[in-house]
Amino acid sequence: MEQAIIINGSPRVGANSDAIAAFAKKHFAEHGIDAVIYNIRDMKIHPCVGCDTCKGEPVCVFSDDATELITRLISAQRSLLVAPLYYTNLPGTVKVLIDRFYVNYDPWKYGGKRAPDPARRFGTVLTYGGSPEETALGAIELASYAWEDLGFGSREYVLCPMNIEKTSFSGNSEFQEETAGLVGWIAGAV
Ligand SMILES: Cc1cc2nc3c(=O)[nH]c(=O)nc-3n(C[C@H](O)[C@H](O)[C@H](O)COP(=O)(O)O)c2cc1C
Numbered sequence: 001m002e003q004a005i006i007i008n009g010s011p012r013v014g015a016n017s018d019a020i021a022a023f024a025k026k027h028f029a030e031h032g033i034d035a036v037i038y039n040i041r042d043m044k045i046h047p048c049v050g051c052d053t054c055k056g057e058p059v060c061v062f063s064d065d066a067t068e069l070i071t072r073l074i075s076a077q078r079s080l081l082v083a084p085l086y087y088t089n090l091p092g093t094v095k096v097l098i099d100r101f102y103v104n105y106d107p108w109k110y111g112g113k114r115a116p117d118p119a120r121r122f123g124t125v126l127t128y129g130g131s132p133e134e135t136a137l138g139a140i141e142l143a144s145y146a147w148e149d150l151g152f153g154s155r156e157y158v159l160c161p162m163n164i165e166k167t168s169f170s171g172n173s174e175f176q177e178e179t180a181g182l183v184g185w186i187a188g189a190v
Contacts, residue, residue, distance in 0.1 A: 004028050004035040004186065005069075005076050009083030009094035011041045015166040016127040020082045023169075023176060024125070024183050031187035033078065038069055040093045048099035058103055066100045073150050074104055077120050078186045081143050084163075085128030088135045090142055098146040105149055116153035121189040123182045124157040129164050136161070154189070158182050 006024055010017030021037050028035035043065035053061050060067065073079060083090050090098075124143045128136055136159055144155045160175045162168070169175055 001032060001034040002078075003076070004033050004078035004080065005073055006035050006037045006080045006082065007069075007094075007097075008037055008039045008041075009081060009091055009097075010127075011091060011093060012084070012166075013041075016160070016163045016169040017082045017084055019167070019169045020125050020127065020160075020179060023179060024080055024082065027180050027183040028078075028187060031184065033187050035080070040097060043069070043097075045093075045096050045100065047096050048102050050102075054103040060100065060103045062100075066097055069097070070100060070103060070150075073147075077189045079122045079147065079152065080183070080186060081122070081124045081147070083124070083126060083139065083143075085126055085131060085136050085139055088131065088138055090139045095142075098142070101146055101149055116148050116151050118153035119189055120152045121154045121156075121186045122147040122152035123155070123186050125160065125179055125182065126157065127160040127163040127169060130162065133159065133161065156182055156185055 006021050008017050008021040025035040025037060045066040046062040046064050051061060083094055124140055126136055126139055140157045147155060158178045160169060
């Protein structure tokens with residue numbers, strides 16, 4: 001079975017992002033894809049310290065739960081990030097993971113970003129409360145920029161606003177339909 005990587009960036013257990021990640025996993029399975037969920041809140045990830053050691057050999061000085069995840073993301077065809085909006089952006093725990101993507105970035109060796117592959121598909125499902133849409137788009141932009149750095153050349157997203165209660169996503173057929181559509185699109189990667 002082919003694989004997809006779902007990253008759940010919510011610190012909150014049993015709420016919208018958990019429901020979205022489980023929903024997406026089920027829908028990936030319907031497309032014959034085994035999706036693995038990584039809950040960032042359960043992972044030990046040391047923040048990047050900017051030592052630039054990885055600009056010699058592309059290996060991080062920290063060996064922790066980000067090491068395997070980033071290695072898998074670099075070679076994955078499909079990935080989905082599920083996250084809440086925290087103060088107009090991704091939660092700090094997700095940003096800590098993203099900063100560790102720097103191990104894969106080498107401006108000296110590759111002249112900046114390596115050319116992303118359009119066949120590799122990445123999606124974001126963002127759940128949030130009452131913020132206007134434009135304040136949510138910074139989170140989408142950050143995720144898109146970071147996953148492009150890992151070589152994902154095609155990127156889409158779904159916004160789930162007014163997800164106030166823990167069970168908002170579970171009770172919203174419109175968001176479920178949009179998320180199922182996004183999963184179907186990611187699954188279509190070749
Ligand atoms: C620290 C914190 C910051 C938040 N900041 C925003 C925000 O800027 N805009 C917004 O609309 N909702 C904000 N929210 C609400 C969450 O984005 C929303 O409840 C989301 O659905 C939570 O996802 P979860 O159910 O997976 O935990 C914030 C919540 C927390 C705990």
